[in-house]
Amino acid sequence: MAKVKMPKKAPHIDMTPMVDTFCVVLTFLMLTATMRQPEPASVDTPFSISEKPTPDFNAMTFLISTDDKIFLNFDNGPDTLLAFRPKVLQEMGRRYNIEFTDQELREFQKYPSSMGVPMQHMKTFLGTNDPNERKALQVGIPIDSTDNQLANWIVAIRTVNPNVQTCIRADAMTGFPIVKKTLDILQDRNVNRFNLVTSLEATKINLEEIQQ
Amino acid sequence: MAEIIQEEKGGGKKRAKKVVPHMDMTPMVDLMCLLITFFMLTTAFSKPKIMEIVLPEKLKDPNQQAPKISASRTLNILLGPDDKVYTYPGSVKPEDYNNLPPLNVADFSSGPSGIRYMLLERNRALFKKINDFNQQVIRGEIVISQDSLRGAISKLKSDDDTGPIVLIKAYKTANYGNFVDILDEMNICGIARYTFVDIAWYEEKMVEFASGISSSTATATSTN
Numbered sequence: 001m002a003k004v005k006m007p008k009k010a011p012h013i014d015m016t017p018m019v020d021t022f023c024v025v026l027t028f029l030m031l032t033a034t035m036r037q038p039e040p041a042s043v044d045t046p047f048s049i050s051e052k053p054t055p056d057f058n059a060m061t062f063l064i065s066t067d068d069k070i071f072l073n074f075d076n077g078p079d080t081l082l083a084f085r086p087k088v089l090q091e092m093g094r095r096y097n098i099e100f101t102d103q104e105l106r107e108f109q110k111y112p113s114s115m116g117v118p119m120q121h122m123k124t125f126l127g128t129n130d131p132n133e134r135k136a137l138q139v140g141i142p143i144d145s146t147d148n149q150l151a152n153w154i155v156a157i158r159t160v161n162p163n164v165q166t167c168i169r170a171d172a173m174t175g176f177p178i179v180k181k182t183l184d185i186l187q188d189r190n191v192n193r194f195n196l197v198t199s200l201e202a203t204k205i206n207l208e209e210i211q212q
Numbered sequence: 213m214a215e216i217i218q219e220e221k222g223g224g225k226k227r228a229k230k231v232v233p234h235m236d237m238t239p240m241v242d243l244m245c246l247l248i249t250f251f252m253l254t255t256a257f258s259k260p261k262i263m264e265i266v267l268p269e270k271l272k273d274p275n276q277q278a279p280k281i282s283a284s285r286t287l288n289i290l291l292g293p294d295d296k297v298y299t300y301p302g303s304v305k306p307e308d309y310n311n312l313p314p315l316n317v318a319d320f321s322s323g324p325s326g327i328r329y330m331l332l333e334r335n336r337a338l339f340k341k342i343n344d345f346n347q348q349v350i351r352g353e354i355v356i357s358q359d360s361l362r363g364a365i366s367k368l369k370s371d372d373d374t375g376p377i378v379l380i381k382a383y384k385t386a387n388y389g390n391f392v393d394i395l396d397e398m399n400i401c402g403i404a405r406y407t408f409v410d411i412a413w414y415e416e417k418m419v420e421f422a423s424g425i426s427s428s429t430a431t432a433t434s435t436n
Contacts, residue, residue, distance in 0.1 A: 012234075014237075015236075015237030015238055015240070015241050016237055018237070018241055019237050019240055019241055019244065022241060022244035022245070022248060023244070025248055026244055026247055026248055026251065029248060029251035029252060029255060030251060032255070033251055033254070033255045034255065034259075045260060046388065046389040046392040046393065047392075047396075048261070048263045048392055048395070048396040048399070049396060049399060049400060050261045050262060050263040050264075050396075050399065051261060052261055052262050052263070052264070053259050053260075053261060053262070054259055054260050054261065054262050055262075064388070167262060169260075170388040171388065171389075172387065172388060172389030172392070173387055173388075173389060174387060174388040174389075175385070175386075175387055175388070176291070176382045176383075176384065176385075176386040176387055176388055176390070176391060177384050179388045179391065180382065183267065187267060187269070187270050188270065190269075192266055192267050192268070192269055193264070193265075193266050193267075194264070194265050194266075194267065195262035195263065195264055195265075196262065196263045196264075196265060196392055196395070197260050197261070197262055198260070198261055198262065198263050198392055198396075199260060199261065200261050203322075203400055
């Protein structure tokens, strides 16, 4: 029998299968990832037992921060080619006599998170790339009865996309009057069905325990 | 870390090596580990959920009357300050405005002081029906698809005529979390009929009296 000759080199591990596995996991994560978009105001949603997921499209979301500012986000529709966002902005521009350039409309179309910019500053907001300047312009959508831009946004969105659903995302500590005001504005425009965004929390109740 | 070892053999005739060139994959694995960690941390796995609510349409025609409901089944829930809930049954008649009924205090805990205890107490018949139905489905005595299950439960709810009709009202210092919590309690307790309405001036007074705040301080805090 031939004598087994031990190699003098340090044992070498072949990493190739590991790289393969990691590649698969990485691809999976990259494809399923829904990135958390940075929101203009951080909001901790309250808990509920509801298990219905948020709609992926056809939704307008009102983000109400703890300091009573309202931000609005809506999507481009079930197909990005429908491009609802620039159409809504054009509609809003007509109401406020602002002409938006193609560049600005494109910028608005791909803006990923909520916006709380008054129409007067919308052109400046879309023109700049400086995050600090943008942040300074996010002062919340005006809802005063003299300048109720939120109502106009609602009408414009619903004209462009009649199937839109209303979602309300507010912090648990947000005061109720501002939420009530938002609901009132929506109800004045004949929106009576709302989706409140919550986080899931399981609750179990024991009937016998309660009856005792 | 990276080191390039250049083997130089002085003068010797270069021969093509027979060994297959071998690549060290370890740095690549390191990098991928980092990327995977990054993606796992930034990915939002649990999508936020939504809770549906339908509010009654606003009466735009002044001649239109709000629908009448029986006072004996009505339960008023007032969301007060400091995460407290106040309840009173029935309605307040105009002649009682000077002598307002007292409010019961509850909170959002699940114990005997919580609002859930009280709601289940009043809604026991319907809750038991829904619970039994669910149990039968779980045990396999009733075979029903997931879609018709929801329909069957809402049928049970609409047939019910014993449970309370809950009117939810919010005092101005209540917060949005209270509002979601109380709607959540409605779902947990299987209340068939509930709605959210505006608070009346005498109910604001009742909350102020029960929570011991004067109306002037309440206005001050609400404007803040």
